[in-house]
Amino acid sequence: MNNRAAPRLGEPASLWRMRIVPVATVMIASALPLMLPLVANSPVLPPLGLLFFLCWQLLRTEMWPVWIGLPLGLWDDLFSGQPIGTAVGLWTLASIAIHYSSQRIYWRGFLHDWAIAALLIAVIQSLAALIVHPSAATGRVLGLVVPQIVISALLVPLFMRLTGKFDNFRLKRR
């Protein structure tokens, strides 16, 4: 009875926790903006779900299969207000890009991670805005998302730290 409660030497972390924590953080972060009582006049909040998605992939490239953007992107599309399929496509292309970059750059450092995340956020948010407003002037649509891209790029290190904390929790041995 005593043995069951106490952690055993060499026991691996809970398999369920290892799998659920990353997916749950991304899903909660995607749904969070729609739970805040904030009626915004412009895209003011950074794309929280996308930030966690990219940070997990940059931290643990091998953790998820490359198609994980399909279900997680669909979940994000349900809450983000974008037409359904936008994040499904763009997030999956982003994870393919991250897998490719991890083959190219073996010793990826913090600055590499930051640069890759910022670049991917800029591309994804711009393309998403262009997909939503196909008939509006391109320059104006891009001007709409530039502040959001800048804020998101500056927030990447913070989200890296948060992801690291969650990763420690994920792998903690009881």
Place this chain on the structure above:
Amino acid sequence: MVRPVHRRPGQSRKAQYSLFAAYVIAVTGAVAGLLLAILSVVDPVGFAQLRLASQEITAPVARVSRSVIGSISGIDDSVGAYVSAGSQNRRLRSELAETRRELVATSTLQEENRQLKALLKLQETDKTALANGYLLTSTSTSSKRIALLSIGRNLGVAAGQPVRGADGLIGRVLSSGPSVSQVLLLTDVDNIVPVRRARDGLPALAYGRGNGDLDVRTLNIANNPFKPGDILVTSGTGGLYPPNIPVAIVVRRQDDGALARPLADPGKVDAVSVLRPYTPDNIEAQPAPAPPPPTAAGPTP
């Protein structure tokens, strides 16, 4: 950082195939997703029910967080207010003085109008709201300006109904679910509202800019008649929006029209009313046509 595992799965055929299959699934899924997105831009109501179902899940949380925190009014606004406080104060004072003068002039007109209407035995058009609710939350990460309204089909809200606050027009209902509905805000890039200048009925079109402002373009491009401070109201042209709902105030002139700011800020408005859509049936059902001076000459958008 630890050197990542090499991606090549070695000699195992099974591992190689499963990696290849993962890439095939990912690429096919991504392409299909993007096609789906382009399709749902063309046909926006196609997946509305799916999205509304997910918003029914978050709505209870939004209701609770709204009652706990209260509505967070536009963050961008409050930051901007500090930056331009001095010049804004000067401008507001001059506007206030001007408004007082106009108010005096308007009150005499209103009295005259009331007497004339009493003479004509005109009835006020049906301005009662279908239902009242409040804005719960909005898509604050996307460039699409959609807000979530706290009421849905349970109170008779349906797609295409105009939504207004006490100060002016908010937008229109995009789709309605069992207990929440989506409102496309006035400032969305895809929202176009036929308006007229309150002072003289000059017809114009208001286009959302997506950042909280509106572009106002007149139909007569030759001269630019707008002045800062002009009030724009809905004209009722083309149906949907009932006439004479305040929409926006002109902030400054531009090359091809004017920049206007909505009178009702959805971030600060407390309660909103859902109105009946203004259709030709409604117009004929009125006892007498609304008196349109040279105003209703605006073409349909």
